[in-house]
Amino acid sequence: MKGLADFIxxxxxxxxxxxxxxxxxxxxxxxxxxxGCDVPVAQRTSDTGCYLTATMPLPKxxxxxxxxxxxxxxxxAVAEAVSQRPGSIVVESLGTIWLFAIGDAAWQASxxxxxxxxxxxxxxxxxxxxxxxxxxxxxxxxxxQTAVHHHAGPEAWYVVSGAQCLRTPESMTVLRKGExxxxxxxxxxxxxxxxxxxxxxxxLVLHDSAKPWMTVTTEWRPTVSCPEK
Numbered sequence: 321m322k323g324l325a326d327f328i329x330x331x332x333x334x335x336x337x338x339x340x341x342x343x344x345x346x347x348x349x350x351x352x353x354x355x356g357c358d359v360p361v362a363q364r365t366s367d368t369g370c371y372l373t374a375t376m377p378l379p380k381x382x383x384x385x386x387x388x389x390x391x392x393x394x395x396x397a398v399a400e401a402v403s404q405r406p407g408s409i410v411v412e413s414l415g416t417i418w419l420f421a422i423g424d425a426a427w428q429a430s431x432x433x434x435x436x437x438x439x440x441x442x443x444x445x446x447x448x449x450x451x452x453x454x455x456x457x458x459x460x461x462x463x464x465q466t467a468v469h470h471h472a473g474p475e476a477w478y479v480v481s482g483a484q485c486l487r488t489p490e491s492m493t494v495l496r497k498g499e500x501x502x503x504x505x506x507x508x509x510x511x512x513x514x515x516x517x518x519x520x521x522x523x524l525v526l527h528d529s530a531k532p533w534m535t536v537t538t539e540w541r542p543t544v545s546c547p548e549k
Contacts (some may be wrong), residue, residue: 343444357454357534363412370456373413377529378449382407382424387439388476388524391432402430413455414480414520422451422526441474442504447528449473453524458482458513465512468540472531474501475524482519485512485546492544506542515549
């Protein structure tokens with residue numbers, strides 16, 4: 321009977337994981353990640369989760385290598401004064417006013433504090449893209465992780481606090497507070513929060529506008545463990 325009970329418990333757990341994965345996140349026992357990266361940040365019901373902060377169509381990309389430029393500002397008015405150009409947008413996220421721009425390596429805002437220049441982002445110039453900006457907050461000590469998924473374009477992050485671990489079939493990348501990075505679109509991936517501090521990150525998925533921004537998959541599972549912190 322014990323063997324049957326274990327089998328039933330495992331089946332129930334697997335079913336719960338599949339239901340949660342359809343929202344883009346793996347739900348572990350005793351944990352919940354709200355938002356699913358689809359709920360607008362203005363509609364958030366919890367301090368924890370992944371929420372959509374803005375989208376920006378990019379029908380024509382700049383020529384040459386492409387970067388995500390991140391600047392911070394003391395107020396929205398100051399940021400909006402310098403955002404009057406294609407490929408840039410003002411976003412309020414994680415308690416800060418940001419200017420996000422998709423441009424070449426030499427692009428600079430006329431004012432503001434440069435926080436990060438992330439890239440070069442691997443894209444196909446012949447495609448039309450949509451920049452999808454999100455904020456993600458994973459509380460410490462709960463082992464929250466996304467479902468295995470892939471994107472129709474690169475994903476990039478700037479880690480405001482805490483740490484994260486990204487696993488793909490080819491690599492494992494750990495980013496900590498103040499660090500940034502990206503991964504090419506296509507391969508399956510899983511992202512996990514690390515360490516004793518809340519992981520708070522700005523997120524960009526620059527995806528082919530003709531395709532879904534994210535697709536959950538069961539074709540791969542990580543075989544390498546993330547570090548504990």
